[in-house]
Every structure is written in C-alpha cells, then in structure tokens.
Amino acid sequence: MFFVIALEVTIQPMDTATSKTHATVNTGSLTNSSMRPWASNVAPASIMVQPYRPGWQDGCMHIGLTTKTSRLQRILEGLGTVVVAYSGGVDSATLAAVAHQVLGPGSLAVTAVSPSLARSELAAASGLARRFGWAHAIVRTHEGDREEYARNDADRCYWCKTELFEVLAPLASERGARIAVGTNVDDLGDYRPGLRAASERHVATPLVDSGLTKPEVRMLAAKLGLPAAEKPASPCLASRFAYGVRVTPDGLQRVDRAEEAVRALGFTVFRVRDHGDLARIEVPPDEIERAASLHEEISAALRELGFRYVALDLSGFRSGAMNEVLPSPRLRDGGG
Numbered sequence: 001m002f003f004v005i006a007l008e009v010t011i012q013p014m015d016t017a018t019s020k021t022h023a024t025v026n027t028g029s030l031t032n033s034s035m036r037p038w039a040s041n042v043a044p045a046s047i048m049v050q051p052y053r054p055g056w057q058d059g060c061m062h063i064g065l066t067t068k069t070s071r072l073q074r075i076l077e078g079l080g081t082v083v084v085a086y087s088g089g090v091d092s093a094t095l096a097a098v099a100h101q102v103l104g105p106g107s108l109a110v111t112a113v114s115p116s117l118a119r120s121e122l123a124a125a126s127g128l129a130r131r132f133g134w135a136h137a138i139v140r141t142h143e144g145d146r147e148e149y150a151r152n153d154a155d156r157c158y159w160c161k162t163e164l165f166e167v168l169a170p171l172a173s174e175r176g177a178r179i180a181v182g183t184n185v186d187d188l189g190d191y192r193p194g195l196r197a198a199s200e201r202h203v204a205t206p207l208v209d210s211g212l213t214k215p216e217v218r219m220l221a222a223k224l225g226l227p228a229a230e231k232p233a234s235p236c237l238a239s240r241f242a243y244g245v246r247v248t249p250d251g252l253q254r255v256d257r258a259e260e261a262v263r264a265l266g267f268t269v270f271r272v273r274d275h276g277d278l279a280r281i282e283v284p285p286d287e288i289e290r291a292a293s294l295h296e297e298i299s300a301a302l303r304e305l306g307f308r309y310v311a312l313d314l315s316g317f318r319s320g321a322m323n324e325v326l327p328s329p330r331l332r333d334g335g336g
Contacts, residue, residue, distance in 0.1 A: 065216050065219055065220060065223075068210050068211050068212050068216060069098075069210075069220055071209075071210040071211065072098055072206055072207065072209075072210035072212065073098065073101075073102050075206045075209050075210055076098060076099050076102045076103060076107075076206055077102055077103070079103075079177075079178050079180070079204060079206070080103070080106060080176075080177075081103065081106040081107075081175055081176055081177035081178070082099050082103065082106065082107050082108070082177050082178055082179070082180045082204065083108050083110055083168055083171050083172045083175065083177045083178070083179050083180065084096045084099055084107060084108065084109045084110065084180050084181075084182075085110060085112070085164060085168060085179065085180070085181045085182070086109035086110055086111050086125060086129070086136070086182075087111065087112075087117075087121065087125060087182075088111065088121055088122075088124050088125025088128060088228065089182070089228065089231065089233065089234060090217060090218055090221050090226070090228040090229060090231055090233075091182030091183070091184055091207060091214075091217055092109075092181070092182035093125075093128060093182075093221065093226050093228040094182065094207070094217050094220055094221045094224065094226065094228070095180060095181075095182045095206060095207060096109040096129070096134055097132060097134070097221075097224050097226060098220075098224070099180070099206075100132070100133070100134045100135070105135065106177075107134070107135065108135045108136075108137060108171070108175065108177070109129055109134045109135065109136045109137075110136070110137045110138070110139055110168060110171060111125050111126070111129075111136070111137070111138050111139070112138075112139055112140070112141045112164050112167065112168075113138055113139070113140050113141070114140065114141045114142065114143060114144065115144060115237070115249040115252040115253065116143065116144070116160070116236040116237045116238045116247075116252055117236060117237070118234070118237055118256050118259070119256060120260070121234060122138075126138070128226070128227070128228065132226075137171070139167055139168070139171070140167075141163050141164055141167050142163065143159060143160045143163040143164075144247065144248070144249060144252075146159050146162075146163060149163070149238075149247065150246055150247050150248070151246060152238070152241055152243055152244060152245060152246055152247045153243065153244075154193070154243055155193045156193070156238060156243075156247070157192060157193040157194040157239075158193035158194060158196055158197050159197075160194065160236070160238065161193075161194035161197035161198060162197045165179060165197060165198070165201045165203060169201075178202075178203075178204045179201070179203045179204065180203065180204040180205070180206055181198055181203055181204070181205060182207055182217075183195065183198070183205045183207060183208050184207045184208060184212050184213060184214050184216075184217050185207070185208055185211060185212060185213045185214075186213050186214040187208075187214075188208065218230070232268060232269045237252045237255050237256055238252065240255045240259075240271060240272060240273050240274050241255075241273075241274045242273065242274065242275045242276070245274055245275065245276050251274060254274070254305050254306060254307075255272055255274050257305055258272040258279060258301070258302050258305055258307070259271075259272050261298070261301035261302065261305075262281065262298060262301075265294055265297060265298070267283055267287065267291070269283070269284055269317055270282060270283045270284075270287075270317055271317060272302070273313075277307065277308040277309055278307065278308070278309040278310075278311060279302045279307040279309070279310045279311070280311050280312075280313050281298065281310065281311065281312050281313060282313045282315075282316065282317040282318070283312075283316065283317055284316055284317050285316035285317075288312065288314065288316060291312055292312060295310075295312065298310060298312075
C-alpha cells in the first residue's frame with residue numbers, strides 16, 4: 001500500500017517568455033511497486049478505449065454510469081501517470097479520486113493558489129485530499145501579472161488556464177506525466193475559453209473521453225463517498241467581475257470577503273457580481289424574498305467593503321450571468 005506522508009512545494013521565479021513560475025515538488029521517500037495493488041481490478045492498458053465524442057450515433061449518451069466509470073478507469077490506466085489540476089470542485093475531485101484508485105503514486109493532485117481562489121476553497125480542497133490520502137501539492141500561479149487576464153476581456157479564462165498549464169508543465173515533465181483536467185461532457189456546450197488553452201497543450205480530459213456528464217460525475221462522486229458530490233459550483237473569483245472591470249488582487253479580495261459575508265447569512269448558492277461601484281447579488285428565485293428581508297445587513301457589509309451601491313438581481317441566480325452581454329448566442333452559456 002502506498003502512502004504519501006507529505007509534499008513540500010517551493011516556488012521559484014523563472015525568466016522565460018513562456019512560463020512565469022516554476023514549481024518544484026520535493027517528496028520524502030516514495031515506495032514504488034510494480035505490483036500496483038491499487039489497480040488490481042482495472043483492465044490492463046493494452047485494452048483499447050475509444051474516447052467519447054459528441055455526435056456519436058451508437059447510443060453513447062445512454063451508456064450507464066458503471067460502463068462509463070470502467071471506461072474512465074481504463075483511460076487513466078492507459079495514461080499511466082497524471083498531474084490532476086485539482087480545485088476541489090466535484091469534477092476535479094472525482095477525477096483525482098479515481099486517478100488515485102487506479103494509479104496510486106502515478107497520480108498527483110495539484111491545487112493552484114492565486115488571489116482568484118477563495119480562501120474557503122483552498123481549505124476545502126486541502127482537507128479533502130488529506131482525508132482520502134491523495135498525493136497533493138500546492139503551487140502558486142500569477143495570472144494577474146498577465147495584462148491579457150487583468151484587463152478582463154471575454155477571453156480572460158484562456159489566459160488563466162494558459163498560466164495554469166505553464167506552471168503545471170514542469171511538474172508533469174519531471175514525473176513523465178500528462179496534465180489532466182476535470183472537464184465533463186456538459187462543459188463542451190458552454191463558452192469556456194480555457195478549453196482552447198487545454199487543447200493547444202494536449203491536456204487530457206478523461207471525464208469527457210469516458211462520456212461522463214455533470215449529473216453522472218455527481219453520481220460517481222457520491223458512490224466514491226466524496227462530500228463534493230453535492231457541492232455547488234464555485235468558479236474562480238474572477239468570474240464575478242463584469243467584462244471590462246479590471247481584475248486586481250484588491251478587487252478579488254473584496255469579492256471574496258463580500259461572498260463570505262453573504263454566506264454567513266445562510267446562503268449557499270449565490271454570487272456577488274462586481275460591476276465597479278455596484279455589487280449585484282444573485283440568489284436562487286426562491287430565496288430572493290429572504291435576501292430582500294436581509295437587505296440592511298447585506299448592504300451594510302458590502303458598503304463597508306467599498307461598494308457604493310448594492311443591488312439584488314430579481315432574475316435570480318444563474319450560472320454564466322456575466323456572459324449575457326456577449327454578442328454571440330453561443331457565448332452566453334458558460335462561465336460562473
């Protein structure tokens with residue numbers, strides 16, 4: 001049985017045009033076994049697994065969860081060694097869990113820390129990794145140093161993921177691993193510029209290749225006993241900024257603190273959208289009345305953080321609300 005006692009991560013600046021940071025992971029003594037007992041119930045890598053692709057006419061969308069899970073296991077076995085971009089959300093947590101089961105020491109879950117990651121999300125991701133015994137490392141990214149990211153145009157996510165993959169690349173190279181992300185089939189219909197960054201760098205998408213949809217990922221997470229199975233989606237804090245509102249460390253911290261204040265009032269699914277001087281609060285339609293009854297508390301907390309105006313969106317919470325201003329219908333679906 002393989003156990004990781006600790007992972008120490010050091011970050012060193014790197015003077016290159018392609019990578020702003022370089023992460024080095026130093027581990028203790030790692031036991032390596034060719035027996036791979038953690039993968040004893042997994043088909044050998046010689047089995048060919050045809051990845052799922054939208055548009056198949058063979059009824060792939062109706063394949064059961066058990067079959068798709070087996071497909072996922074075989075895909076990971078075929079990859080051999082992976083570095084999982086692990087944020088702590090249900091998708092990346094499920095991928096990290098299955099990769100750990102299949103690959104043991106061949107799987108490393110890596111959480112990228114920057115001002116765009118809420119403090120509560122980092123604590124939850126680290127705690128989950130410790131609870132299940134995953135090999136876990138924390139690296140620091142500096143997407144905010146990129147002007148293309150900070151100016152917050154519609155392609156902001158592309159530059160965020162570019163930074164992430166450039167930071168993970170040395171780790172993957174040292175381990176002879178593929179970078180893998182928790183993109184699922186339903187994500188392919190959203191406006192997600194980060195998917196282009198992943199494609200350009202040949203990042204693996206095992207959940208997509210096994211045909212797993214978002215509801216199926218949640219079902220698999222529940223079967224694995226992951227508390228993230230019921231966790232609401234929580235995209236990075238930069239997704240709270242209206243396009244054109246510059247993303248800054250201070251602004252990200254303000255949004256993080258604003259959402260902590262709203263969460264303290266008992267809301268679990270919501271967003272605080274930053275429109276500069278205006279904070280726009282989204283809660284589910286059935287909680288709008290309660291939010292309105294707490295308007296004094298919410299307004300006082302957010303004004304104290306520097307917002308001049310605080311508004312409650314009567315349309316209610318919807319994922320990707322910031323993309324509603326984009327001109328193309330295809331660009332109105334994704335985001336956070």
